[in-house]
Amino acid sequence: FLLKGSVDITNCDKEPIHIPGRIQPHGMLLAVSKEARHEIVQCSTNVEAFIGIPYEELLGMSIESIIGPNLLEDMLKKIQSISAEPSKVHYMNFPIEVAGAAVDFYGILHESNDLIVLELEPACEDSGPMLNDFEMIQSFFGKMKQTDSREEASMLAAEQIKEMLGYDRVMIYEFDSRWNGKVIAEAKEEGLEPYLGHHYPASDIPKQARELYLRNWLRTIVDMDYTPVDIVPALHPSTGKPLNLSLSVLRSVSPMHIEYMKNMGVGATLTISLIHENQLWGMIACHHNSRKYVSHRVRNLCNFLGAFFSSELYQREQLDDFQSELSLKTLANRISSIFIGNTSASRVIKQIREEEANILAMMDAAGAAVHYHGQLVLLGETPSSAEVRGLADWITERLSDYSYHSSCLSLDYEPAKWFKKEASGVMLMSLSPDAQDYIAWFRPEVIQVVKWAGDPEKAVLKEADGDRLSPRKSFEQWKHTVESTSLPWKGRELRTLTDLKSVVLIRTENQMRQAEEQAK
Ligand code: BLA
Numbered sequence: 001f002l003l004k005g006s007v008d009i010t011n012c013d014k015e016p017i018h019i020p021g022r023i024q025p026h027g028m029l030l031a032v033s034k035e036a037r038h039e040i041v042q043c044s045t046n047v048e049a050f051i052g053i054p055y056e057e058l059l060g061m062s063i064e065s066i067i068g069p070n071l072l073e074d075m076l077k078k079i080q081s082i083s084a085e086p087s088k089v090h091y092m093n094f095p096i097e098v099a100g101a102a103v104d105f106y107g108i109l110h111e112s113n114d115l116i117v118l119e120l121e122p123a124c125e126d127s128g129p130m131l132n133d134f135e136m137i138q139s140f141f142g143k144m145k146q147t148d149s150r151e152e153a154s155m156l157a158a159e160q161i162k163e164m165l166g167y168d169r170v171m172i173y174e175f176d177s178r179w180n181g182k183v184i185a186e187a188k189e190e191g192l193e194p195y196l197g198h199h200y201p202a203s204d205i206p207k208q209a210r211e212l213y214l215r216n217w218l219r220t221i222v223d224m225d226y227t228p229v230d231i232v233p234a235l236h237p238s239t240g241k242p243l244n245l246s247l248s249v250l251r252s253v254s255p256m257h258i259e260y261m262k263n264m265g266v267g268a269t270l271t272i273s274l275i276h277e278n279q280l281w282g283m284i285a286c287h288h289n290s291r292k293y294v295s296h297r298v299r300n301l302c303n304f305l306g307a308f309f310s311s312e313l314y315q316r317e318q319l320d321d322f323q324s325e326l327s328l329k330t331l332a333n334r335i336s337s338i339f340i341g342n343t344s345a346s347r348v349i350k351q352i353r354e355e356e357a358n359i360l361a362m363m364d365a366a367g368a369a370v371h372y373h374g375q376l377v378l379l380g381e382t383p384s385s386a387e388v389r390g391l392a393d394w395i396t397e398r399l400s401d402y403s404y405h406s407s408c409l410s411l412d413y414e415p416a417k418w419f420k421k422e423a424s425g426v427m428l429m430s431l432s433p434d435a436q437d438y439i440a441w442f443r444p445e446v447i448q449v450v451k452w453a454g455d456p457e458k459a460v461l462k463e464a465d466g467d468r469l470s471p472r473k474s475f476e477q478w479k480h481t482v483e484s485t486s487l488p489w490k491g492r493e494l495r496t497l498t499d500l501k502s503v504v505l506i507r508t509e510n511q512m513r514q515a516e517e518q519a520k
Pocket residue numbers: 008009010011012013015017171181183195200203204205206209213219220221252253254256257260269270271283285469470474
């Protein structure tokens with residue numbers, strides 16, 4: 001059934017994780033027809049444990065005979081309101097009579113395959129010390145507003161969520177532009193190995209999973225050692241389709257991911273998607289070393305706090321970006337004026353040397369090169385003069401609007417593999433109409449600059465054959481994927497680069513004017 005058995009480490013991005021045909025056992029699932037009798041079309045095989053009726057009997061029954069007419073009516077109203085927003089999920093308290101006594105459940109409702117999917121989890125008291133919701137939100141918002149850096153805000157979010165939920169470890173995990181991940185904040189129990197600063201390859205969270213997490217913002221694995229419960233019949237009797245569990249809260253998780261988590265020594269997880277402008281930019285990942293269940297109410301609250309944290313961070317980043325862009329522009333003007341204001345080459349070279357620190361800092365580069373009137377000045381960490389000249393000749397043929405940039409140079413320019421340590425990334429701006437004068441910035445291979453918080457050789461690792469899916473293997477994989485690449489050039493840096501175009505334009509104009517004067 002559905003690729004079962006054929007999923008392995010080489011094809012994880014093909015696993016159809018939205019139709020596993022199974023759920024986690026801490027709740028039960030009913031898929032109910034929308035037609036008049038509201039017949040139960042599919043259900044999980046563990047229903048008897050929750051409501052005392054074997055699944056064989058339940059299939060084909062009307063849901064009304066289980067939940068009564070009032071709950072049914074409420075449920076249908078909610079579903080109607082969902083229809084307008086297909087990825088919406090609703091929650092309601094669900095008291096059901098089981099063997100003559102009322103039992104409270106959390107009912108979680110959504111639509112899938114034209115069926116109403118009702119998931120029931122036994123209602124429970126929230127465990128642990130907890131402020132009331134309002135106080136919790138107020139305190140979180142207040143503290144978040146007081147933080148004044150991205151790092152501080154992320155650390156606070158990790159700490160607060162940890163305090164609130166009581167997981168052993170809470171991490172803020174951020175994706176880069178190539179979907180590699182990095183732990184940017186962490187709150188953890190003492191004695192646990194830190195993951196702060198660790199990097200992971202994009203393949204640890206495959207594409208289809210990231211797409212799913214954009215629709216479904218919060219997921220939990222209550223017990224890593226669970227035995228999955230089948231949904232029967234596996235296929236919808238009239239459409240022949242498996243039940244799509246994208247929005248389900250009980251969905252059984254990919255065995256690949258479970259293996260990874262077990263190798264990491266994790267017993268339970270809760271994960272919240274961090275989204276901005278419909279892009280998944282990160283996750284709040286909570287780990288616990290043993291089984292852990294969090295009530296539906298608290299899960300929702302966390303989801304909300306996660307969304308608040310995400311929007312705070314982005315608002316702030318926009319402001320930071322704006323300020324850095326302003327100071328970048330000032331620097332760019334200053335550098336431009338060196339080339340425009342001076343007529344003697346030796347004065348230009350002298351000033352370039354004086355501005356070394358600014359030139360490197362403005363583009364967050366480790367090295368730079370300036371070629372002016374036949375002279376080449378190297379600043380910071382750069383390839384050799386000959387290598388720089390060779391590279392510049394190659395780039396000159398490929399300029400677009402007087403500039404060029406790459407963060408994986410050796411992909412296009414093979415000789416770059418010899419100097420990837422100094423220059424896996426390059427950005428070049430021409431300073432004369434014929435591109436004979438130019439300024440270039442270099443960034444080293446990212447692997448050389450990354451701070452690996454722990455020793456990857458010691459990262460959680462069980463017996464030799466148990467680690468094929470583990471953070472350690474993953475680090476090797478990540479190293480491989482980022483080989484020969486530098487950190488990407490940021491939008492504001494590229495915009496500043498084009499600001500320098502004024503140098504070319506003004507020099508072109510000057511040349512034309514001189515030529516005209518000579519002609520007179
Ligand atoms: C899912 N992998 C995930 C998720 C995370 C990670 C956070 C989302 C789980 C969720 O939202 O519940 C990875 N978790 C990490 C990492 C850290 C962490 C890196 O805490 C570091 C601290 N994973 C692999 C490989 C495969 C793979 C090689 O490493 C495939 C062979 C698969 N990961 C995989 C799949 C999912 C996943 C299929 C989706 C699980 C699901 O939702 O069903």
